[in-house]
Amino acid sequence: MEQRNIQPDNTAVRTALWRAMHLLADAPPHVIEDNVGLQLIAPDEGWQKRPDMDPSFTRRLRASIVARARFIEDLIIAEQERGITQYVILGAGLDTFAQRRPDIAARLQVYEIDQPDTQTWKQQRLNESGYGIPEWLHFVSVNFETSSWWDALLASGFDVNRPAVVVCTGVTLYLTREAITSTLKQLSALAPGSKLAITFYLPLELMDQEDQFLQQIAIKGAREAGTPFISFFSPDEIIALGKETGLKNLETVSTRDLQTVYFSGREDQLAPASGEIFLLATT
Numbered sequence: 053m054e055q056r057n058i059q060p061d062n063t064a065v066r067t068a069l070w071r072a073m074h075l076l077a078d079a080p081p082h083v084i085e086d087n088v089g090l091q092l093i094a095p096d097e098g099w100q101k102r103p104d105m106d107p108s109f110t111r112r113l114r115a116s117i118v119a120r121a122r123f124i125e126d127l128i129i130a131e132q133e134r135g136i137t138q139y140v141i142l143g144a145g146l147d148t149f150a151q152r153r154p155d156i157a158a159r160l161q162v163y164e165i166d167q168p169d170t171q172t173w174k175q176q177r178l179n180e181s182g183y184g185i186p187e188w189l190h191f192v193s194v195n196f197e198t199s200s201w202w203d204a205l206l207a208s209g210f211d212v213n214r215p216a217v218v219v220c221t222g223v224t225l226y227l228t229r230e231a232i233t234s235t236l237k238q239l240s241a242l243a244p245g246s247k248l249a250i251t252f253y254l255p256l257e258l259m260d261q262e263d264q265f266l267q268q269i270a271i272k273g274a275r276e277a278g279t280p281f282i283s284f285f286s287p288d289e290i291i292a293l294g295k296e297t298g299l300k301n302l303e304t305v306s307t308r309d310l311q312t313v314y315f316s317g318r319e320d321q322l323a324p325a326s327g328e329i330f331l332l333a334t335t
Contacts, residue, residue: 060170062277064145065093066104067222070114071121071148076100077107078322083118083314084125088148092177112263112325119310119324124219124249125149129156131217131247137161138216140205142235143223146174150189161188163210165201168193202238215245215335222328225253225281232283236297239335246335248299251328255284260326267327290331299333306330 068089075087099105128139128149137160141147144164150157164171171193178185185191194204206212218239224232239248256264256271274281285293287304294302307326315323 058169058173058176060093060146060173061167063222063279064166064170065089067117068093068146068148069095069099069105070110070117073100073105073107073110074114074118077111077114079318079320083115084122086118086121086148086152088151088183089146091181092146092174109266112323113266115315115322116307116324116328119307119314120221120251120328120330122314123305123310123330124221125153127219127247127249128160128217129153132156132159136215136217136245136247138210138214139163140210140216140218141165142201142218142220145170145222150186151178151183154186158186158188161190161209161211163190163192163205163208165192165194165205167195213243215243215247217247217249218242219248220250222251224250224283224285226279227283229283233293233297236293236299240298242335244335248331248333248335250331250333252285252290252331253281253283253327254329255286258286263325263327266325287329290329294331294333299335301332301334303332304329305332 068086071084071086072090075082075085100107104110132139139157139160140163141149142165144166147164150162150164171191175185175191190208192201192204192208194201210216220235227235236250239246256267259267271281287306290304291302306329307324311323
């Protein structure tokens with residue numbers, strides 16, 4: 053029987069290439085330095101000329117991707133210093149924290165949860181590229197439509213009695229409100245002291261006008277690709293959802309907050325798009 057050609061999720065690839073594009077197209081200081089995904093993907097020559105990589109057209113989206121990656125990295129480092137030893141990435145894609153910051157990651161048990169094809173491909177490329185897979189890095193493969201990510205996480209050695217950091221970015225957009233509510237309720241049962249960082253997307257009318265056209269193109273493209281955008285939330289709705297599902301110490305972090313922290317004083321005026329917002333919470 054012919055072997056199936058396993059490939060990673062297209063969105064995961066695009067996100068990783070945008071992180072690499074930041075180093076190539078944007079002036080220093082760089083918000084984050086991440087070309088590991090580019091090494092793993094090893095795209096064909098001329099990849100930078102793809103329409104979805106256009107340095108000018110995707111500038112604000114690219115800034116959003118590196119801003120959220122830096123924000124998460126700073127959060128993980130702070131929580132590790134506070135004593136948390138478990139880190140869960142829901143919808144990990146081609147996350148590269150374990151490869152870029154082994155000095156921090158090696159002190160944690162890192163659980164990357166995602167679809168089987170993306171994880172199989174990533175593990176193969178990590179080995180082929182010389183990064184390898186350390187014993188503290190756990191790949192939790194799950195079909196989100198047919199299986200329980202929570203059961204799969206427990207089967208991978210996750211300790212429910214110890215607090216964890218759980219991060220989920222770029223995922224809720226594709227989920228129904230019911231699925232998001234179910235996930236948050238499950239996370240609210242984590243050991244006391246756990247920290248959550250989850251991104252949500254604003255409705256079109258709450259985005260900055262300069263970002264609305266690009267978002268409309270993204271909505272059309274996602275629908276045509278069979279992966280439509282489903283859920284959008286205002287900041288007040290996000291907080292209400294967190295309260296409804298039993299989470300504590302709720303706060304949101306907006307694009308403008310990230311811009312203030314990571315982009316102040318830049319001569320090139322690079323700034324992130326306004327569509328995404330973080331929910332931070334504890335259990």
